[in-house]
Amino acid sequence: MGHIRNAIDYRVFARTVSGHKRFYIRFLYNGKIFLTRATDAPTSPKAGAIAARIMQEEDLESIAKAKESGKRGALDDIDRYAQMPVSKFLLFFWDPQQSPYLSDLAAAGRPLSGSYIHSMRRNAERFFVPIPLFSEMPMRDIKLKHIDSLFRELRKSGKSRTMLNSIRRTIQTPCNWLSVRNGMSKINFAALIMPKDGARDRGILTLEELEKILNLEAVSPWYDSNQRPHLEIRALQWKNVDLQNGLIQVSSNYTNFDGIKPPKARSKRDVPISTALEGALLEARKIAQLLGAAEPNNFVLLNAADFHKPISDTTIKRAWLRVLRAIGISKEEQKARNLVVHGLRHLYATRLIDAGLTPIEAAKLTGHKVLSTLGRYSDHTQQETLRKSKQILDNIKP
Structure with missing residues (x-):
């Protein structure tokens, strides 16, 4: 009808x-x-x-x-995007002020972090903008062979698998977004060949080395086996420190682009304050009070240039290297053993497991949601554990 x-x-x-x-x-x-x-x-x-x-x-x-x-x-917008040169479209796509992709995610309550967006845009500027082909070729004409050629050169230059995966995401997400809107042909990014994962396990300190750190005359409160990732350390505020009950509440991360934000993987948790850390925190609080920076929302690890901000990543990394030198670990040894700040988390996990905690119990303190990841962190065998094992074996009578 x-x-x-x-x-x-x-x-x-x-x-x-x-x-x-x-x-x-x-x-x-x-x-x-x-x-x-x-x-x-x-x-x-x-x-x-x-x-x-x-x-x-x-x-x-x-x-x-x-x-x-x-x-x-x-449809006119999609056609316009399809005609944009590759490098220009990538910069547009990863621009929070212009990108329809980023604005749609934000409107849906799923915004990407500022640091992630920055890394994607930086990849576009470093690896796509300088290449004449990508400054001229429209998005609708780009094919796997063009991207494969770029990745072949990047592999030859020694770029790591981690770096190449980051670069791949820089181009793959925009291409997928445009292809499902019929702006270009779909590209099979799974065909890109990635190098073998050459990531090294982070090294950890021995118990003796840790004791040397704790015996230094001046040491910041984050030099303790009871450590959290440095993003969580930077976000630590006095309101999260309960000295009376001996607990620290891990409730946020801090990044330069996003500021205070929830920790990854829903890893909010309470962790105990060790005796060594308690003394350092009490000393840090006295200093904060003298500076007028001991309010609940003040950061425990202050930025000397701006008390409204936490200590910078650079300061943490430099301090870590100075501490290693102070206990006799040279720059060459630090590199050979891959002793980095995040390795303190590995040390924490290892000590917890060696002390008799189950992986599930340890995960509640380290914030790991995937036990296999915790297992990788706790696979290190401490020297004192090896010595104890030898003593046990030596005492076994035939």
Whole structure:
């Protein structure tokens, strides 16, 4: 059943819903559906009467034209993106002020972190913008062979698997986004060959080395086996430190681009304050009080240039190297053993497991949600553990 009024047409159709027949109206503009309405009409003719009334009371043609214009505008945008040079589109795509992808994620309550966006844009600037081909070729023409050629050169230059994966995401996400909108052909990024994972396990300190650190005359409160990742250390505020009950609440991370944010992997938790750490925290609090920076929202590890910010990543890394030198670990040994700040978390996990905690118990303190990851961290065998094992074996009588 239909009715024509100028360019507007309608069709009545029925569907059975929960055992009952219901009538619907489809409105068409120049033969294309632009609106569907449900009715409570008991018969098709009565649904047609409702359609006629709607056409009398509402300006359906304006609605149809507005929808058509919106779709045309969206298609025009996709066509414009498809014609943009690759490097220009990548910079646009990873620009929080312009990118439809980033704005859609934010509107959906799933925003990407500022640090991640920055790394993607930096990859675009470093690895795509300087290449003449990508400054000239439109997005719609890019193919796997062009990206594969770039990755071949990057592999030759010694880029790590981690770095190459980051670069891949820089181009893959925009290409996928544009291809599903018919702006370009789909590219099979799984065909890219990645080098063998050459990541080295982070080294950990021995118990003797840790004791040397704790015996230094001046040591910051984060030099303790009870350590959290440095993003969580930077975010630590006095409101998170409960000296009375001997607990630290890990409730946030801090990044330069996003500031305070929830920790990754839903890893909010409470961890105990060790005796060594308690003394360092008490001393740090005295200093903070003298500086007028001991309020609940002040950071435990202050930024000397701005008390509203935490200690910088650079300061933490430099301090770590100075501490290693102070206990007799040279720069060469530090590199050979891969002793980095994050290795303190490995040390913490190792000590917890060696002390008799189960992986599940240890994970509650380290914040790991995947026990296999914790297992990798706790695979290190401490020297004192080896010595104890030797003593046990030596005492076994045949």
